[in-house]
Amino acid sequence: MRRSLVQSILLYGCALLLAAFTAGPLLWLAVMSISAPTDLTEVPLRWIPSQLDFSRYAALLSLDGGNGERFLSALRNSILTAGGATAAALLLAIPAAYAFSRRQASMVLLFAFLATIMMPPITYVLPLYSTFSSLGLLNHTVTLIIVYTAMLLPFATWLMKANIDVLPVEVEQAAFMEGAGTAYTIRQVVLPLALPAIAATAMLSFLVAWDEFFYALIFTNDLSAKTLPVAIADFSAGRVTDYGVIASVGVLATLPPAILAIAFQKFIVSGLVAGSVKG
Amino acid sequence: MLGRRQKREKWILLAPALAVLALITLIPLANTLWLSFTDTRISALPEPVHFIGLENYVYALTDPDFQEALFRTLYFTIVSVGLEGVLGVAVAVLLNQEFRGRTLLRALIILPWAVPTIVNAVAWRLIYHPDYGALNSLLFQLGIISDYRSWIGDPATAMNMVILADVWKNFPLVAYVALAALQTVPEDLSKAAAIEGAGPWKRFCSITLPWIAGPLMVVMVLRTIEAFRVFDIIYVMTGGGPADSTKTASFYVYQEYFNYLRSGSGASYAVLVAGISAVLIVFYYSVTKRQTAGGAA
Amino acid sequence: MNAAMTQDAILKISSLQKRYGEVNVLKDIDISMAPGEFLVLVGPSGCGKSTLLSCISGLTDISSGTIHIAGRDRTNDEPADRDIAMVFQSYALFPNMSVERNIGFGLEVRKVNEAEKKRKVAEVADLLKIEHLLHRRPAELSGGQRQRVAMGRALVREPKLFLFDEPLSNLDAKLRVTMRTEIKRIHQTTGASIVYVTHDQIEAMTLASRIVVMKDGVVQQIGTPQEIYNKPVNAFVADFMGAPSMNLMTGTATREGEHVRLQIPTPEGPPLELFDYGPGPETLAAGDTAELTIGLRPEAMTDLGLRSGGMDGRTLQSADCLLDVVEPAGADTYAVVQLGGTEAVARLSADAPVAAGQRVPIAFDLSKISYFDIASGNRL
Numbered sequence A: 001m002r003r004s005l006v007q008s009i010l011l012y013g014c015a016l017l018l019a020a021f022t023a024g025p026l027l028w029l030a031v032m033s034i035s036a037p038t039d040l041t042e043v044p045l046r047w048i049p050s051q052l053d054f055s056r057y058a059a060l061l062s063l064d065g066g067n068g069e070r071f072l073s074a075l076r077n078s079i080l081t082a083g084g085a086t087a088a089a090l091l092l093a094i095p096a097a098y099a100f101s102r103r104q105a106s107m108v109l110l111f112a113f114l115a116t117i118m119m120p121p122i123t124y125v126l127p128l129y130s131t132f133s134s135l136g137l138l139n140h141t142v143t144l145i146i147v148y149t150a151m152l153l154p155f156a157t158w159l160m161k162a163n164i165d166v167l168p169v170e171v172e173q174a175a176f177m178e179g180a181g182t183a184y185t186i187r188q189v190v191l192p193l194a195l196p197a198i199a200a201t202a203m204l205s206f207l208v209a210w211d212e213f214f215y216a217l218i219f220t221n222d223l224s225a226k227t228l229p230v231a232i233a234d235f236s237a238g239r240v241t242d243y244g245v246i247a248s249v250g251v252l253a254t255l256p257p258a259i260l261a262i263a264f265q266k267f268i269v270s271g272l273v274a275g276s277v278k279g
Numbered sequence B: 001m002l003g004r005r006q007k008r009e010k011w012i013l014l015a016p017a018l019a020v021l022a023l024i025t026l027i028p029l030a031n032t033l034w035l036s037f038t039d040t041r042i043s044a045l046p047e048p049v050h051f052i053g054l055e056n057y058v059y060a061l062t063d064p065d066f067q068e069a070l071f072r073t074l075y076f077t078i079v080s081v082g083l084e085g086v087l088g089v090a091v092a093v094l095l096n097q098e099f100r101g102r103t104l105l106r107a108l109i110i111l112p113w114a115v116p117t118i119v120n121a122v123a124w125r126l127i128y129h130p131d132y133g134a135l136n137s138l139l140f141q142l143g144i145i146s147d148y149r150s151w152i153g154d155p156a157t158a159m160n161m162v163i164l165a166d167v168w169k170n171f172p173l174v175a176y177v178a179l180a181a182l183q184t185v186p187e188d189l190s191k192a193a194a195i196e197g198a199g200p201w202k203r204f205c206s207i208t209l210p211w212i213a214g215p216l217m218v219v220m221v222l223r224t225i226e227a228f229r230v231f232d233i234i235y236v237m238t239g240g241g242p243a244d245s246t247k248t249a250s251f252y253v254y255q256e257y258f259n260y261l262r263s264g265s266g267a268s269y270a271v272l273v274a275g276i277s278a279v280l281i282v283f284y285y286s287v288t289k290r291q292t293a294g295g296a297a
Numbered sequence C: 001m002n003a004a005m006t007q008d009a010i011l012k013i014s015s016l017q018k019r020y021g022e023v024n025v026l027k028d029i030d031i032s033m034a035p036g037e038f039l040v041l042v043g044p045s046g047c048g049k050s051t052l053l054s055c056i057s058g059l060t061d062i063s064s065g066t067i068h069i070a071g072r073d074r075t076n077d078e079p080a081d082r083d084i085a086m087v088f089q090s091y092a093l094f095p096n097m098s099v100e101r102n103i104g105f106g107l108e109v110r111k112v113n114e115a116e117k118k119r120k121v122a123e124v125a126d127l128l129k130i131e132h133l134l135h136r137r138p139a140e141l142s143g144g145q146r147q148r149v150a151m152g153r154a155l156v157r158e159p160k161l162f163l164f165d166e167p168l169s170n171l172d173a174k175l176r177v178t179m180r181t182e183i184k185r186i187h188q189t190t191g192a193s194i195v196y197v198t199h200d201q202i203e204a205m206t207l208a209s210r211i212v213v214m215k216d217g218v219v220q221q222i223g224t225p226q227e228i229y230n231k232p233v234n235a236f237v238a239d240f241m242g243a244p245s246m247n248l249m250t251g252t253a254t255r256e257g258e259h260v261r262l263q264i265p266t267p268e269g270p271p272l273e274l275f276d277y278g279p280g281p282e283t284l285a286a287g288d289t290a291e292l293t294i295g296l297r298p299e300a301m302t303d304l305g306l307r308s309g310g311m312d313g314r315t316l317q318s319a320d321c322l323l324d325v326v327e328p329a330g331a332d333t334y335a336v337v338q339l340g341g342t343e344a345v346a347r348l349s350a351d352a353p354v355a356a357g358q359r360v361p362i363a364f365d366l367s368k369i370s371y372f373d374i375a376s377g378n379r380l
Ligand SMILES: Nc1ncnc2c1ncn2[C@@H]1O[C@H](COP(=O)(O)OP(=O)(O)O)[C@@H](O)[C@H]1O
Pocket: C020, C025, C043, C044, C045, C046, C047, C048, C049, C050, C051, C052
């Protein structure tokens, strides 16, 4: 269908507006992170930095100096926690997904899985806190890995199940006919076929764990285990007077998920859509 | 026989996942339920614990502060999910048109989704800053406001500003789901309606919207469940203030636990919040089931 | 089937039933198969062939009955323990493994030593002429090559029984014929016992040493291709087997002394009359007249009369028929004649000088005639 001029203007106007609304806050965050501290306290604001100042990034990425150490240890903890939990969740989710997909495990049970992560974390947090506290496990990366594994597991199971569902079942039957057991078949036949799905599931799981704040806030209290979200909340809560530092931490924490999201956009969007809509 | 072996195998395959979920969610849930009937407190020294029946619940249900927190949560949930729905569908319709730069724009809107919740909160807190915030400066320079405002320092606007930040981060999910659904709307249907003389708005209401209603409903209910447990963004942006104007249910329970150290009564609030969540979750289940049943047909 | 043969049966299925919920997909199946036989299960789509094969393989649990393989009760055994191999319709090759590993997978699982495995795979690859493909992946193979690999995977373990589920249905027509011959060759060289499922009756006729015709989960007839073709037990089998299928005409039969008078109505005038000097319908008593279905295959309705004129008047009888449609088909020409409420097809020689609308003498070979009950469809 041909568009009239008015329609075209309207269309591109809306598109521009959307682009501005979406990119604006991010752009501003980036600009803040490289503006001179004095630029950020002008009234009204100076939108274009008077000079580019990358010193905050340099400081954050070097171990000497308080901010750098705080940021880098939080980065390490976040990578360990999110990575560890993702690996553990997949390890548990794949057999479970296989049970749901190919061994007639009840869908009600799968939904119960999902229901556990839909509940507010305040439902679980106090008994977990007491238990970890009495085990001396507070403020440990391992603790967060355990909790995040449980948090990622239902969604990972669900996504993997949906992906195993569409694999050709005859290939597995052939493996059984040839005498392979279920474990061998999953490892040698199913997993290689499900590799793209595993990658997508791992990526989404990693992003969810990377984003988690509540449990990390409660279960960690110093450099040895605090993750990035908690560290950022700390930065923002006042110790830092230069807003540019907060902005640069924000930019750095956003880079990994943003790069993953853009690079694997199709993957992620289809995973998201499937994950949120199909039952 | 295959059937019998499969049954046994099913449980072996499920066992590790079930064990982890039981340990980290089921047992704590039961524990919280138990706590809610006691007067337990968090303390360094062991204190005697008493079973006090429904006392915590009686108190919680008559606590006006908690009721207000619930209403605030409800307000947050309804307004932010509502806006995300409207904005999400509008964006999806826009991105379903053909225009130059569409691919780029589609990629661009995944960014807010990718921004970590805490970074989102921090960024908007900076944007809302009463003295050096971008929002004040922008609106002032455009001549829309004549005085700088304290956007999240004013009880009258704080909640709505938090909602705006939340909507910014979460509309992409709704938009992507709506877009995926829109792409399955048969072109013939819309064309036929156009030939019948239906205008664009009427076509949208009578054809497009009903077509995407199923998936849209599912994602909105999912967002509702998420929004209802809102905590992170509140913690960073306002800390529940000013004057408790953004203190939501989860935040309320958090304070009861970790500021006032009353685990017993905190647990009863938690159970009540969980109860409401459970209702939403069951609702989610029923719409999802209807959706898959309808989709398969 | 004599008693000894049942004893030594490679496969014996007794009173097998399979239900999915309320639906009875397989009803009281009894099949016995001798070693070295090529047994073809044939029937229309959805009749339960794949389900039956799946029950034999153990991939599907049966509701009741027993399955013996090579004399042992395998009803409750795992697929892998049944000493069988299966070739799937979709080939079901492992896409992530080389052809060599695909073929050797069963040996790999059974921890056969490397040298032995290599030797056996090479042997099978030689038999199937796929030595040059051993290092490729399934995705790099043509349909026919994948088919061979799938067969190789089945053959390499030398199981007691092979199961094939419509192995040729994903191939194009020409390749299908080639592979059909190939399968037959392999059966002859290895002497393997094969249960083979197809919905294609030509495949069934060309491959089988015995055929099992199924319909709606019920075995209709078990017999050699000749038995099935010449003496179908009911109208369904008669209709299903053979292309073009048997002409099933409604007419009347009257037993008159030493012959049976057959009258087959024609739309254009007096009924066609034929005399069966054979035994005729068994149930027909002397002097009785009955309405029934008269079955004659197209090759029993020919133009022999046009060419030789030499009718013996007993097994070969001539009658004039109005040709409705004439369809040259290369080796033969098919002519459609309106007879007994059906479009009967006669098979004429390719050079028969006939055209639609002509009345020509058609030779009916009454030695090939079948009679069926109109109501039940059963052979009389
Ligand atoms: N898993 C199943 N659940 C329910 N019905 C089934 C199942 N598998 C097969 N059927 C039914 O059993 C009948 C026979 O199927 P099948 O054995 O595949 O037929 P064929 O191979 O002869 O085409 C069909 O009507 C089919 O719908």
